Amino acid sequence: MKKLCFYINSDWYFSLHWKERAVAAIDSGYQVHVICNFSSDDERRSLELLGLITHNSNMSEQSLNPFFLMKDVYRSCKILKEISPDIIHCITIKACIIGGLYSKIYNKNLVLSFVGLGRVFSSEVIVYKLLKKIVTKLYAWISKKKNVFFIFEHENDRCEIVNRTGIDINKTFVINGAGVNLSDFNYVEEDDREIPVVLFAGRLIWSKGLKDLIDAKIALREQGVDFVLDVAGFIVKNDPDSIPQSLIEDWSCKGIIRWLGKSNNVSELIKKSNIIALPSVYAEGVPRILIEAAAIGRATIAYDTGGCGSIIKNNETGYLIEKSNFPELLDKLQVLLVDIELRKEFGKRASIKAVDGFSSKKVIETTLGIYKNLIANY
Known part of the structure; x- marks a missing residue:
């Protein structure tokens, strides 16, 4: 049995974006391992119940401290050596660099x-420019390795x-994002x-742009x-x-936002909404929330960053706004509201559009095809 190892920073991110592909790999005959920083025992147990073999990297996800980085390299390489996988699939920069060095x-x-x-x-901060x-x-x-493959969520990042x-x-x-399960995220006309x-x-x-939405709410009111x-x-x-939790709670108490916390049923939240907004200035992939919103049939509005333009067709499925152009965001949001x-x-x-190009079935088939190609040729 071939061993496939996912190596990623965070447990929540793996569960949200990669769990379906990991389970599909098990169904295709792989023994699947997951290395990440497990911050939740419940999350870890839920993955193990699906047949995944988990390993806690205790990775310092955000730290740029060289001492912590060396500890991350040592711990992760030790786990990888114990697993001895046939394929290592690395996700996020730190995992890509450490996993890439190991595989090299x-x-x-x-x-x-x-x-x-x-x-x-994307950052202009000196430390990030040096890191880049x-x-x-x-x-x-x-x-330069022969047996390496690079996957991008949209063409801009690849270029x-x-x-x-x-x-x-x-x-x-x-591959257009993580895809969406069309059985769970099916079209429902808005109320x-x-x-x-x-x-x-x-x-x-x-x-991620929440403050721009709050400013828009105040201005439009x-x-x-x-x-x-x-x-x-x-x-x-x-x-x-x-964003500090105290500020989120303050906005909620003042009635500026309705704070829902972490949700395990995003499809229901989308169905109960009329518009999905993501005025992010972050260098996104293809945001999952925009794919899910599209599948359910909701108009979306977002800044034109990263892969947002892969799912939003401007003036046809929603509005794609010039990055940080708040007056345009305000204007187009008002149009959608009215x-x-x-x-x-x-x-x-x-x-x-979501059905044609963003189904999880297509994403899974393409990803498994890449694994098959590596095993067959190398």
């Missing part, structure tokens, strides 16, 4: 996934990394409400246009970009 030394089949380029490639140079050189070095590193484009592939509901769902970090702003997500610990028939039409078109 021990000549393991390697898949690297770029789920958006993140702060390392180092990471770029390491990617170029790792790419940037290929141009920066000189990676052979034949070693790359674009007519006297006061529309706008849903923001995601990590509660400043760069002064113009006589009101909406309920539902906020679902979780506080990110040990991240300088995290014009019920327009947003319903956007939602219908969005659902068709």
Whole structure:
């Protein structure tokens, strides 16, 4: 039995974006291991019940401290050596670099996934600019392996990394995000409400754009246009970009937002909403919330960052706004709030687009095909 090992920073991120592919790999005959920082025993047990073999890396996810990095390298390489996988699938930058180094030394089949380029490639902070140079050189070095494959969530990221590193484009592939299970996220026409509901769902970090939605709510209310702003997500610990929980609670107490906390049933939240908004300035992949919203048939509005344009077709399925252009965000959000028939039409078109190009079935088949190709040829 061939061994496949997923190596990733966070347990919640693996469960949200990769669990379906891991279970499909088990069904295809692989023994599947997961290495990540398990912050929740419940999350770990739920994966083990699905047949996955879990390993806690205790990785310091956000830290740039060289001492912690060396500990991460030692612990992770020790686990990888014990597993001795036939394929290592690395996700997120730190895992890609450590897993890439290990696979280079021990000549393991390697898949690297770029789920958006993140702060390392988008931030103008000096430390991140320095990291970008180092990471770029390491990617170029790792790419010289014969048995390596690079997966991107959208074409813009592939072009940037290929141009920066000189990676052979034949070693790359674009898969449109994590996909969506169309049985769970099926089209449901929105309910007519006297006061529309706008849903923001995601990590509660400043760069995801929640503050712009709050400012939009306040500005539009002064113009006589009101909406309920539902906020679902979780506080990110040990991240300088995290929105403090005290501020979230303050916004909730003042009635600016309706704070829903972390949700295990996002499809129901989307169905109870009229518009899904993500004014993120973060270097996104293809945000899952936008794919899920499209599948259910909701108009979406987002800044044109990362892969948001892969799922939103401007003025057809929603509005794609120039990054950080708050006046345009305000204007287009007002259009969606006021014009019920327009947003319903956007939602219908969005659902068709999701069915055609973003089903999890297609994502799983393509990913398993890459594993099969590596095993067969190397």
